[in-house]
Amino acid sequence: MTFGPKTTSLDCGLGHACQFCPEETHCTLDKPLHNKRLIENRLEEIGHIIVVLANKGGVGKSTVSANLSAGLARLGFRVGVADADIHGPNQSRFFGFAGGRTRTTYDGLKTLAFEADGISHPVKVGSLAFMLEDDSTPVVWRDAYKHDFIHHLIGSFDWGSLDYLVVDMPPGTGNELITLCDMLEGSDVSAVLVTTPQAVAQMDSLKAGRFCNERGLPVIGAVENMAGIVCPHCSEEFHLFPDAGLGEALEGLGISRLAAIPLAPELAMGSDTGQPVVTERPESAVARAFEPLIEAVAATGRAGFDAAVAHTLGEVFQTNLEDEALRTALADLPAGQQEELGDEIAALLSQETGRLRDMTGRNGAE
Numbered sequence: 001m002t003f004g005p006k007t008t009s010l011d012c013g014l015g016h017a018c019q020f021c022p023e024e025t026h027c028t029l030d031k032p033l034h035n036k037r038l039i040e041n042r043l044e045e046i047g048h049i050i051v052v053l054a055n056k057g058g059v060g061k062s063t064v065s066a067n068l069s070a071g072l073a074r075l076g077f078r079v080g081v082a083d084a085d086i087h088g089p090n091q092s093r094f095f096g097f098a099g100g101r102t103r104t105t106y107d108g109l110k111t112l113a114f115e116a117d118g119i120s121h122p123v124k125v126g127s128l129a130f131m132l133e134d135d136s137t138p139v140v141w142r143d144a145y146k147h148d149f150i151h152h153l154i155g156s157f158d159w160g161s162l163d164y165l166v167v168d169m170p171p172g173t174g175n176e177l178i179t180l181c182d183m184l185e186g187s188d189v190s191a192v193l194v195t196t197p198q199a200v201a202q203m204d205s206l207k208a209g210r211f212c213n214e215r216g217l218p219v220i221g222a223v224e225n226m227a228g229i230v231c232p233h234c235s236e237e238f239h240l241f242p243d244a245g246l247g248e249a250l251e252g253l254g255i256s257r258l259a260a261i262p263l264a265p266e267l268a269m270g271s272d273t274g275q276p277v278v279t280e281r282p283e284s285a286v287a288r289a290f291e292p293l294i295e296a297v298a299a300t301g302r303a304g305f306d307a308a309v310a311h312t313l314g315e316v317f318q319t320n321l322e323d324e325a326l327r328t329a330l331a332d333l334p335a336g337q338q339e340e341l342g343d344e345i346a347a348l349l350s351q352e353t354g355r356l357r358d359m360t361g362r363n364g365a366e
Contacts, residue, residue: 011037015108016156019148039155039183046080047163048301049189051180051217056204057171059196060225060261061085063271064293065168066094068192070276071294073119077163077301080111082153083127084180085170086146087139092129096274102130108158116279126157143175150179164301171204173211181215190300192293193222193255199244209253220296221258222250229263230285237262259293262286 011034018024018031052065065081073079083091092098095114102109112130113122128139128149141149159165170176191212195205212219224246228239240263250257261267264286270277278287278294 015158016104017152020104042155042159043187045161046165049184049187050164050166050297051169051191053169053191053208054194054205055173055208056201059194059201059205061194062090062094062168064194064223065166067276067278067290068293069123069166071278071290072164073123075298076120078121080124080159080162080165082165082167084153084167084176086128086149089127089129091125091127091168093274094271095125098135100130109156111157124159146175147179150176173208190218190220192220194225196226197224197243197246198241202244202246202249206249209255219255220300221256223293224257224260226263227260258296259289261289
């Protein structure tokens with residue numbers, strides 16, 4: 001790719017932020033405007049954004065993010081995974097890309113594509129890990145750098161057209177989450193909360209649920225990770241951690257419990273080897289445990305799509321009522337018939353709009 005001097009008032013059209021451009025130091029274009037448009041253009045190509053979060057570390061957000069993404073891809077959706085965990089970017093390993101590298105292209109930072117049996121569209125993965133020297137390199141950044149990277153993660157990676165972008169968040173409700181929520185204002189975005197059963201985990205994890213409620217971020221539901229374990233000798237299931245009343249705590253926040261994921265060696269093995277269990281062993285009990293979560297997220301996306309279609313058709317119907325050709329045709333009829341037929345057409349279009357909206361409501365409830 002050849003970069004020429006940028007001396008006009010037009011946008012350069014490059015698919016990455018100015019910080020990645022070799023011309024940045026002497027570029028005369030409007031850099032803030034370019035970076036702003038970059039994010040806007042990316043978001044226009046993404047149908048629904050799922051933020052996987054928990055104020056607590058070590059509860060399995062990355063595991064849930066990876067298997068949710070792979071599960072949605074198995075349903076035929078176009079899916080991307082944005083690894084927002086700056087200090088512990090693990091999605092590279094979850095999808096088998098440990099040591100992988102990105103490169104700057106005209107269209108943006110290249111994502112790495114995960115392929116597996118049963119997936120028609122590869123899962124696109126973007127992570128800070130692809131820019132580090134190796135997996136042991138610590139990231140020692142103040143908030144200003146974190147703020148910039150969250151913008152790069154959404155705007156500079158070449159996500160293309162996606163049905164879902166799953167964002168694997170770091171622990172906490174601080175800078176990264178606030179920056180992301182500010183950036184996604186007006187987008188179709190929902191959250192999935194992850195926690196484990198014990199009280200000490202809930203004490204922190206459920207704060208993320210309260211953050212969502214206060215922020216107005218819809219929560220699809222919660223995932224209880226490490227919910228139980230099956231004895232390899234007698235096959236009896238038992239709970240490793242005591243139940244600290246998770247159901248009641250979630251109910252108090254108005255959040256439903258979608259799935260209970262057991263502790264299972266195959267789940268840990270899949271994470272370490274870069275093969276999500278929902279694609280590597282889709283018939284296993286632990287893979288099936290993810291199904292309620294995957295279906296709930298898919299239903300949310302379908303409902304949003306149906307609502308958008310119904311709204312668009314409603315606008316089309318209204319435009320048809322104001323169509324000049326229709327008005328001309330009605331004008332050729334006797335005065336009494338003009339009004340009667342016009343009312344009948346308006347009633348039919350209104351009825352069809354209502355039917356589509358009712359259908360949207362049913363789909364969202366299923």
